[in-house]
Amino acid sequence: MASITEVARLAGVSTATASRVLSAADYPVSVATRERVLEAATQLDYVPNALARGLLKSRVPVVGVIVHDITDPYFSEVVRGVEDEAAAVGYLVITCSSERDADRERSYIRLLRSVRAAAVVFAGSGLADAAHDAEMERHLAAMRADGAAVVHLSPHARGEPEVGVDNAAGIAAMVGELVALGHRRIAYLAGPGGLYVARERRAGVERGLRGARIPIDARLMIETTFDRAGGADGIDQLLAGGRPFTAILCANDLLALGALERLAAAGIAVPEQVSVAGVDDIAFAALTAPSLSTVRLPLRELGRRGFAHAVRQLGGERPRRQVLPTELVMRDSTGRAPARALPAGLRPAATRRPAKGAA
Amino acid sequence: MASITEVARLAGVSTATASRVLSAADYPVSVATRERVLEAATQLDYVPNALARGLLKSRVPVVGVIVHDITDPYFSEVVRGVEDEAAAVGYLVITCSSERDADRERSYIRLLRSVRAAAVVFAGSGLADAAHDAEMERHLAAMRADGAAVVHLSPHARGEPEVGVDNAAGIAAMVGELVALGHRRIAYLAGPGGLYVARERRAGVERGLRGARIPIDARLMIETTFDRAGGADGIDQLLAGGRPFTAILCANDLLALGALERLAAAGIAVPEQVSVAGVDDIAFAALTAPSLSTVRLPLRELGRRGFAHAVRQLGGERPRRQVLPTELVMRDSTGRAPARALPAGLRPAATRRPAKGAA
DNA sequence: CTGAAAGCGCTTACAG
């Protein structure tokens, strides 16, 4: 690959001059010289070496995005947002699926530091773990000290995200909507208790319940993982638990999908016997049967804004925190509360359930 | 951030020695010296500068993956496979959503070259376009000349992929399965005619049909985009076309999802009135109602093998081409052929359709 | 408006 030296030679100028026309946007160079350099560059198919430049600036136009799993539609949507914005300014995006594993996260951060990524955005929420947090804080401090931008899109140990979403308000609104439909016994599949975003959403549910003067029944609040399997498990626990409920709110759509599947398998009609709702509005939420009512999060926009925030940081600004609005999307999985609450209202055929034992 | 110079100084050795213990895996260094260097490195939280190293080797441990859209579950799955394998050897993966747009693809390749990515894997299929192909070939030749690895996971202008899947065999098998279920009038939503993978799949369908001695009816072969909207459009065209059919095979699952939605909206029962099948087996294929019969492609494995192939290329090997097997997954969207074929068998209520006009 | 030269942080012959 041709280097700037070769371009300079072909154009009959010094590398300094070549560099100035090729990268310093507004450095004064005579028109004739400029043209000769440009001509030489295209002739040699010159592609600037970002490593050499990065070595000088100790920063390369690359942003790392730490996600739980790029395969999870929540995260691929956020990454796409980052990518759209990044592409516009010539940045490349590195995807890091950490599986919320401290070791993987650590090693990704290290690699990102080693390539001198200009920015890192944490798309997912932090997992409460003091030791890991402390170490992560050290890494991030080092990155920042080196001039890199760090942006969070979800709550974490070190506080609120630079660009986020009002999880609590969104889900509280959904509680309100369910209450308006006549539901008073609302079960909640809460996601992992250690995840900050899950805590925030749970707080929103409790706020919504309190707002409707509905006492919080701890036995209807189930901790789960954050995937479809968690949704199925949650349903099993609720049915086994024996506490009546007419609606199931899920801390995210994946949980709701799992719940819907499990409910269908048990022959329980949605929304006739139970209403189900989620949070996120991933692409597939509109395609389930019945289609899923959910709290829409502006995922792609979150990614876009997150990257834009990083760019501003890099530019020396101290951009202000942003909270993007959520939106209720009521589809077919929610309806008026039935006369008889589950699990008492279960049809005999559906009472079969795993022998896990009741609470 | 501490440099190797500082580590060397703290350890009381030359940078050459420090470099040798820190990176040259098996260079002979006395145990005592080695320990002092390692000690100094951890004490200073030394993170090697991949840019400096990359500048020397003119290659950085980073792989770019060109996808159509990271948000498409097909591609996020492949990317995850690449990532899993890459993480194991300390490589980072850069995601490039090109939207199959020549300009975006071009600019991504340029950026990838500028950061001296060690490898680039093309996850998606090429789009037939002579001018673009020629330019791409130039870029790739330049990358290869510079020692970078280039791997394709799908057919393209320059031929067969280094690691691929037998698209034609997979879909031909699905045709066979439908024939076994009594279908003889099989419609096909073919995807974009310009896409090599779509051509390959179409050839598979035709092969399957010929194998069953079923004449190919061009009016049942519909060109579409490769997304849900294309599936819906395809259904509209088939219904408007008036040619009888009892099954609809789709060139990918996204198309099948769109078809399923449109069919449901039209009140047509699947599989009672029509069978529907796809290709890919994306995660959601199991969750549709009815669940989708499809040709499973080992997407994650494709990504893994693709990256492994690149690594071998980088190691100077000339690894052989691989074709991964596909697998038929029959779920609930396919069944025995009905007595009356669509669209003649349509219930009156479902004949309403867009005023697009018939073929 | 232009150029000579130093230096970013590494690795690697070359010499000892």
Place this chain on the structure above:
DNA sequence: CTGAAAGCGCTTACAG
């Protein structure tokens, strides 16, 4: 087993 030195491809004061 260890070190001095050159050089990868850029950018940027500094001088003119």
